[in-house]
Amino acid sequence: MQKNEPIMIFHAFIDPAGITEVRSGHEAVTLIPFRATVASPLFTGETAPGAVDVQQENAAGLRSLCARYAFRGTDEAGKPCTLFVENCGWIRTGRQDPVLSTCPRFLTDSPVLSPYLSQHRFRAEVHGTDRGVDIHVFDVEAGS
Numbered sequence: 177m178q179k180n181e182p183i184m185i186f187h188a189f190i191d192p193a194g195i196t197e198v199r200s201g202h203e204a205v206t207l208i209p210f211r212a213t214v215a216s217p218l219f220t221g222e223t224a225p226g227a228v229d230v231q232q233e234n235a236a237g238l239r240s241l242c243a244r245y246a247f248r249g250t251d252e253a254g255k256p257c258t259l260f261v262e263n264c265g266w267i268r269t270g271r272q273d274p275v276l277s278t279c280p281r282f283l284t285d286s287p288v289l290s291p292y293l294s295q296h297r298f299r300a301e302v303h304g305t306d307r308g309v310d311i312h313v314f315d316v317e318a319g320s
Contacts (some may be wrong), residue, residue, distance in 0.1 A: 182312040183298075184219060186261075188212040188227075190308040202235035210308060214247060218289060219259055221249015241265050241278070257286035259293070263300055263311065276302040280313055 188210045196207045208229040213222045227245030234240075247259040265278030278300045282293035297317045303310045 180314070183315050183318075184214055184216040184313045186212045186214045186311040186313070187305075188308040188311060204233040206231040206233075210243075210245075212245065212247070212308075212311075214249070218252050218293075219247065219249055219257075219286075221247035221259065224248050224258070237268055239267050241267070241276070251284075251286040251288045253286075253288045255286065255288070257284055257289065259284045259286070259289070265302070278302060278311075280311075 189212065190208060190210045194209045198205045208231065210227050210229065211223050212227060214220060224246045227243070229241060229243035231239055231241045242262065242264045244262050245260075247261070249257065249259070251257045260283040261280055263278045263280040265276055267276055280298050280300045281296070282298070284290050284293055295317075297315055299314050299316050301312045301314070303312065
């Protein structure tokens, strides 16, 4: 793997009709259901039902994002497994940065992937697309 090459890229697709938003004064919560796929040397799969990105905006104009979802698929050994992802970050409301940086956390039942993915050594970049977002996951200890 080359320096700055993502270890995985998640392709998330959003149905705007499924978005729920609640506003009260200067605060808001937005629930964004989505589906996603991933195909990488480490893991290949698609999201199980229930994938959602919860965004909470506070009176200071900060928006926290926390997406929680599980992929069902196969690990690098070709064995079936589940990969849980929690991907969190912060942005200032109204900013139009082309890339959002987040900190993903993983949990998997794959005996092959668990020792590696259970470590706190990953960062992610969220890039907007026409139908949702692409999430590029990098291993910071591998120089990416």
